[in-house]
Every structure is written in C-alpha cells, then in structure tokens.
Amino acid sequence: MSSRQALPGFNLSLGYTLTWLSLIVLIPLAAVFIKTAELSLAQFWTAVSSPRVVASYHLSFGASLAAAAINTVFGMLLAWSLVRYNFPGKKIVDSLVDLPFALPTAVAGIALTALWAGNGWIGRIVESFGLKVAFTPVGVLLALVFIGLPFVVRTVQPVLEDLEFEIEEASTSLGANRWQTIRQVIFPTLYPALLTGFALAFARAVGEYGSVIFIAGNMPMVSEITPLMIITKLEQYDYRGATAIATVMLLLSFILLITINSLQAWTAKRTGKAQ
Secondary structure: OOOOOOOOOHHHHHHHHHHHHHHHHHHHHHHHHHHHOOOOHHHHHHHHOOHHHHHHHHHHHHHHHHHHHHHHHHHHHHHHHHHHOOOOOHHHHHHHOOHHHHOOHHHHHHHHHHHHOOOOHHHHHHHOOOOOOOOOHHHHHHHHHHHHHHHHHHHHHHHHHHOOHHHHHHHHHOOOOHHHHHHHHHHHHHHHHHHHHHHHHHHHHHOOOHHHHHHHOOOOOOOOOHHHHHHHHHHOOOHHHHHHHHHHHHHHHHHHHHHHHHHHHHHHHHOOOOO
C-alpha cells in the first residue's frame, strides 16, 4: 500500500523545480554565454583584459574578499553578543542588523557618502587626520562591509543559539582556559556556519552596484568596480563587450564559491557534521 503525501511526488516536484530554476537562473545565464560567443577569441580577450577592466577586477574581487573577511570576524562577535548577553537596546540592535536587507542600495550609498565625504560628519573628522574614505577604494570596502554584515550574523546566530552553554562549562571544568574553549570547542562548531556566511557575504558584495557607485567616486584605474564597467559598456551599446566582462565575472565568482563550498563540505565531513 503506497503512502499518501501532502506534497506532489518526486517526479512532479523535480519537474517544477527544474522548470523554475531554468526560467529564473539557467536561461538568463545561458544568454550571457551565447551573446559572448558572438565575439572572436581576440575580440573577447581585448574586451576583458584592457587595463581599466583588469583594475576593476582587482577592486571588485579584492574588496569583496576583504569585506567578507571583516564581516566574518565582526559578524561572529555581533552574533555572539546578541545570543549570549542581555543589554539595553538589544532588540533594537538585533533589528538594525537586518537594515541593509530592507534599505534600498542607492539610499545606503547616498547615506554612506554623506557621512564619509570630506564635508560629512565622520569624513570631516577622518580627513583632519590625513585619511580619506569617500571616493577611494576604502569607501568601496566600507560599502561592501555594510551590505554584507547581516549575512554572517544571521548565519551564525542560529548555530550559537543551538550551542548549549553547558558545553563551555564542561570544557572549563575539565581545565581548559577561555582560549582553549574557543579554539577547540566553540570554533569547530561555528566554522561551517562562518564559511557559509563568508560565502554569502562575498557573493553579495561582488555584484553590488547601488551602494558602491556613489561612495566609490568612479575614478578610472582607481575606484571603478566591475559592475560599473558592464553598465558603461551597455551605455555605449557594446552589448557583446558587456556580456564578455559579465562572463569573466561570473566564472571567477563561480570558481571562488565552489572553492569555499568545497572547503565547507570538507570541514563538515572532517568534524562529523556531514549529512
């Protein structure tokens, strides 16, 4: 006697899933490769390897990796504070973590620029010490940190909530100091979640445009991001050049994400958390 289930069977569910995935993800991505294939190899190489475009690769991927690393550290500390401690305004802080999710990216970019520009509240103070944030690569990094922090916090927070405090007490009772407890008990449990948060923050940052475009200054060879190069090509009606740059960006992002996910799977298997 076959069991009845509320959800459709495997074949029907798989069919719906593949159809939806194809319409939303696979077909648009295939269109990028098809459009790029209209270029000859020499034309493709010229489009994706010009000094200005290469400089944008360095900034986009370098700043995205740096922002994801910063968010991993401070996101873990923020998640730890929200889970382990009670303090005045905790619910407000917890709600503010999600602000970059709800805030339009253009609004975030304008707000950050207004704060960190030379005549801004914070920028005025910073520049008095000879430092400049707005309209530099540092401004790009700042914007990417802002939009990526929630991914790490919301990924690590549930894991910390499931981590029983008694485990830390048991470690302490067995003679471990605080650093040993963090390194040998807490960190191995959080490591897969931290890698996931890092990957999500990186993926969010590498394609970011709205919050970066205002604070970057968009100076050639200095503070131009790769999405801006794609927009510039589109404005020049160079659709094949735009898709060529998009293809390189897509492939590099895919390689980095596969590497991170493979490391996460290896870590989960090593720690006995593989499904």
